[in-house]
Amino acid sequence: MEQTHDTVDIITKYFPDLSDDKQEAFRRLYDLYSDWNAKINVISRTDIDYLYTRHILHSLSIAKFLGNLPEGTDFMDLGTGGGFPGIPLAIFYPQCRFHLIDRIGKKIRVASDVATQTGLSNVTFQHGDSGECHRSFDYVVSRAVMPLDALVKACARNVGKKKLSTPPGLICLKGGDLDDEIKASRRPVVEVPVSDFFSESFFDTKKIVYVPF
Numbered sequence: 001m002e003q004t005h006d007t008v009d010i011i012t013k014y015f016p017d018l019s020d021d022k023q024e025a026f027r028r029l030y031d032l033y034s035d036w037n038a039k040i041n042v043i044s045r046t047d048i049d050y051l052y053t054r055h056i057l058h059s060l061s062i063a064k065f066l067g068n069l070p071e072g073t074d075f076m077d078l079g080t081g082g083g084f085p086g087i088p089l090a091i092f093y094p095q096c097r098f099h100l101i102d103r104i105g106k107k108i109r110v111a112s113d114v115a116t117q118t119g120l121s122n123v124t125f126q127h128g129d130s131g132e133c134h135r136s137f138d139y140v141v142s143r144a145v146m147p148l149d150a151l152v153k154a155c156a157r158n159v160g161k162k163k164l165s166t167p168p169g170l171i172c173l174k175g176g177d178l179d180d181e182i183k184a185s186r187r188p189v190v191e192v193p194v195s196d197f198f199s200e201s202f203f204d205t206k207k208i209v210y211v212p213f
Helices: 009-014 020-039 048-066 086-092 105-117 148-158 179-185
Strands: 074-078 097-102 123-127 139-143 169-175 190-193 206-212
Touching (some): 009 020, 020 048, 020 086, 048 139, 074 086, 074 148, 086 097, 086 123, 097 105
Parallel strands (some): 074 139, 097 123, 139 169
Antiparallel strands (some): 169 206
């Protein structure tokens, strides 16, 4: 049968040293998200055929930015939706811990089921918002959830003080002109074009925004 969607090959193109177990976990995501998308519109109907490029690889740009991480590094994924960027990062970093939060219960249900079906044991879930989470994390990650200044306020008390090669902070995935958002945040900000890591045209306007705390 002719392939009608992108495949895990786009992941191995940029991460050629992925273990077989990680490749298999990524491979399973298409069927899992397709099945859920037929019941709940978790991913745009026009995007599901580009799941690996627009959602999984996009999430993994954070792994390109952070590089190797020590065992026990803690992440909060704020406004995870169906599990992005948290689930791809949890597959990539099995030695790290991920806490995925979203206000919409059905989306947390999808992310939780996907994590279970892919055998992830390093992911926990919370239906709610960051104000109801009283833990601290090394990194808060987020993808196009809210303006940067609101994100900084929402997660500031959840970021810890551990000594890491990339200091603890907020790492979010955003697109377009961010000058006004960055100015409003009143914080030092590092902007990294995702096109520094991936050559597909989808990433031409995408950016990693890192706010160290």
